[in-house]
Amino acid sequence: MNIKTTKILSSQKKEHIKLAAQMLAGGNLVAFPTETVYGLGANGYCEAAIAKIFKAKGRPNSNPLILHVNSLDQALDSFDFTQNFNEKLTQKRLFELAKHFWPGPLTIICHKKRHIPGIVTAGLPKVAVRIPDHKVAQEIITLANIPIAAPSANASCRPSPTLASHVLTTLNGKIDALVDGGACSFGLESTVLDISEARLKILRLGSIKTNEIEQILQEELECSINTGVEQEKLSPGMSRKHYAPKISNIILCDYLELQKAWLKPGAILLKKSSAELLEISFGKRPNSSVTEQLPNNAKDFAKELYAAFYRLEGKNISPLFIEKPSLDISDCSWAAVSDKLRRAAA
Ligand code: TXA
């Protein structure tokens, strides 16, 4: 049920940015753009405001939130290194990672300081923090002068929003305001990394590739991303079904299955190069079908994926056949996209 009017603010207007920051500081829910996806912000120190995030999204309160800050000092103010297995090494990891990836799409998890409210971390002893690389997000955080707790600005389990209109698709009337800042440049969530244990652990694949992190830290990562129960314990947001468009039947296809799907009605989402190949071999698709062609390289494919999901669900068509990216183990560019597609089809 819609309970309030969601105020639409423009990132081009200084007074709107100021208002968004004031609203956040005052305990309201405000969605804003980041370089990855739109976030649904609340005052990171205010339990009542954070509780509203869970309600608006329909998010289980066992699923912790990322704190968005605008400086390394603010991040340091959230972490308690004395709780980590090796205080010095953890600090060294953080500084190295911050130097290379912040501001940017890397979320870092460490033990939290006491003053971070338990509702942010869903009662877990560790907190997730990142500095977004987006002018509007940074201005809002600076003006509000508090860390902003923000999950992706979508109803729970739906695809993350990469345009302001996507936020309204699932949250209109449930949040106080939305700052429209156009399209997000990555279009894929941040990579989530726990640096607090002896082995570095990737909890969510995202915009930063795992091999980039390994290169910077000269350490091997543990990356047990799967859709199992173990994963959900480590990072409660990584449930089996996630990032899914509202389409009743979603099927991941290898190339042979895709050939069959090409000649059926329904929707297909695939790489442009695959569509061209299929059209040469099998001709045009049936009249009533829908074909979404995404760029051939992983980065641009990821950037456009969620927008394609929202377009497809708007067309009310089922089934949706999705081309499964072939995974070259030595190249992890497609790993995050593959993971999202697998969860969308789960
Ligand atoms: O790119 C992003 O990360 C976006 C933008 C808005 O920053 N945010 C985002 O938040 O995707 P959300 O809540 O949709 O996803 C955060 C993920 C979830 O899978 C959550 O379980 C995990 O991070 N997470 C957060 N805090 C954690 C913690 N303390 N321990 C383990 N996992 C945590």
Ligand code: MG
């Ligand atoms: Mg999310």
